[in-house]
Amino acid sequence: MYDTEIAIVGAGAAGLSLAYHLCAAPSKAPSIVLIDAPPGPLRPPERTWCFWEQLRGEFDEVTSADWSTLRLRGPDGISVTGSPAPLRYKMLRSRSFETFVHKRLEATPGVTRLAAAVHDVRDGPxxxxxxxxGSRGETLTLRARWVFDSRPLPRLPPARTTLLQHFRGWFLRLDQPAFDPGVADLMDFRTPQPRHGLSFGYVLPSSPYEALVEYTEFSASVLNDAGYDQALRTYVGDQLGLEKYEVHRIEQGVIPMTDARFPRRAGRSVFRIGTAGGATRPSTGYTFAAVQRQARAIAHAWHEGRTPHPPPAHSRRSLAMDAVLLRALDTGRVNGAGFFTGLFTNVPMERLLRFLDGATRWHEDFRIGLHTPVRPMLRTAIELPLLPRLSTARERTLPASRRQHGRQKEM
Structure with a gap:
């Protein structure tokens, strides 16, 4: 029997981040049990998390790469390149982040790491x-004053619109230099576009010889492995012009993009965090930065003796705008490739990234909105409140997302 102040269920981005921030002041840290799935099918493989922040960040020593120049390529091949200064786009591998956080936890008294498959969380007065x-098949029971559960929900909540951001990435290694390590391609729309939604290539070079290259879709259903591989071969060969390369690692995932509401409280003493707690930005899939905001706020509340209720990860205004965009994409009223190309062409990159992170003010949002297809967006905004939230066949287990800014590239 374990007894602790705080139990954190799940040691992905959300669970690790919460434990990290709770231990920011070791002399005041609560007793914590961090429960991770035992090695096997329940533990997700290594993931890549991307996010943007100012030049210096608290995880810089384990960041695997960062970029001060970002690029978008339209369907016609014309590129939009710019600097989001003072922001930088950063890539973090989950294994490096785990090692970094575990060093802090090992130096903090009262922190216990436990490998176990959690099957029940019961709230009490x-x-x-x-x-x-446990990993040896033993039954474990733990009592905690507060429980933070980051496990995927068994089903997506009812929604008006649900799309999936699904992707497969190849970590490429070349014999000859071909990549510009100073430039990250966030979206390359020189890919066949689905009728409803969008698709794009995504290129994050770490050296002239190595890069993460992904094929991503926003659509209603996923592809099979052969479909992703064919899309990647076509993109790498036809658009990037690469003939000889080695794929030394593969990454694949699905991120729900939905206007469903994710309750953050599951009981008097039980809270949901991460994607299950609404941290994923519906319009882009980025999660990691929102996870950090939630974790800092929870830790701050606990240290002040308040109920450590996770705050909303995104403002109501941001979620309302996301709901309109998702509906417009799903109905086919808005061409996704044209929508994002127009934004990157007409909006300063630093302001656009702040917009995607929900950090712009209403007057900035209004000006940005003028660079979108106004009539179809207005039509969608008018009809949206009249639509019911439905449980549909698209409901599914929420997958572990690696792009947690999101996307957890969490776009």
């Missing part, structure tokens, strides 16, 4: 009880 099965 004075705390909560976590029931799990």
């Amino acid at each position: 004075q705390g909560a009880q976590v029931r799990a099965t």
